[in-house]
Amino acid sequence: MTALMTDTWWMTARRLKAWIRQPALLVITLVQPAIWLFLFGNLFKKVVQLPGFGSGSYLDYLVPGVVVMSAVSSSMWAGMGAIEEIDRGTLNRFLVTPVRRSAIMNANLVEQAVSTAVQSLLIVLLAWAAGAEFSGGIGGVAVLVVASVLLGAVFAAMSNTFGMLIRQRETIIGLSVFLLLPLTFLSSAFMAPALMPEWMRHVAAANPLNWALDTARAALSASPDWGIVVIHGAWLLALAVVMVGLSIRTFRTYQKTV
Secondary structure, three states, X not given: OHHHHHXXXXXXXXXXXXXXXXXXXXXXXXXHHHHHHHHHHHHOHHHHHOOOOOOOOHHHHHHHHHHHHHHHHHXXXXXXXXXXXXXXXXXXXXXXXXXXXXXXXXXXXXXXXXXXXXXHHHHXXXXXXXXXXXXXXHHHHXXXXXXXXXXXXXXXXXXXXXXHHHOOHXXXXXXXXXXXXXXXHOOXXXXXXXXXXXXXXXXXXXXXXXXXXXXXXXXXXXOOOHHHHHHHHHHHHHHHHHHHHHHHHHHHHHHOOO
C-alpha cells in the first residue's frame, strides 16, 4: 500500500505540474459556469414565486446545480488525456518502469479531483460575490465540493475507460455531448422536484448527478439533513469506487494489447 501511495503521489505531481503550467485552461472552464450562473440566475429568478418551489432565492438554488454540472462537464474530458499519452507513447514508456500500474490511473483521477475542487470553490466564490447565501456555512460548502469531486470521479473514470478501450477523441466528444445536458435537465439542477413531471422525478431519482445535488442541498440548508447527506453521499462513493475499479481493469486490458 505504501509503494502504491508513493507511486500515485509522484505520478499525480507530474500531472499537476503540467496542469499548473496551463492556467488558461482553468479560466476557460470557468467561463461556461459563469454564463450558466448569471444567465439562468437572472432568466429564471422569478420561478421561486411558483407554489411548491421551496426556495426564496433562485441563485441560492442554482449554485449547486452549476457546480455539479461543471464537475461532470470537465471530468468528461479526462479520457482525452489518456488518448494523448497513448498517441505520444508516454504511457507505454511508463509500462517498462517499476511504477504500479494502478498508480498511473489513480494519478489521472486525483488530478481531476483537484481540478474539480478548485473549480467548485471558484464558482462558490463567484456566486457569493453575486449575492448567493449559503445557510449551511462552511460545512455545507465543503459537502458540496466533496460531492462534486465524487461525481467528477465517476465520469472521469468512465471517460478514461472509453479512452483506453476505443482510443478515439471523437468518441469522448460525442459521449460528453450526449450525456451532459440530458443528465443535467433530468435532475433538480435547475428546477425543484416538486414542479417536475412525475416520470422525470423517477428518472432523477436514479441519476448520479441528482444524488450529488441532493447531498449538497441537504447540507447547505439552514437545518441540514445529515441523513440524506450520508445516504446519497454513500451512493456516490460506491459508484465512484465501481467506476474507478472498472477504469483500472480496463488499463490492465490495454497492457495486454501493447
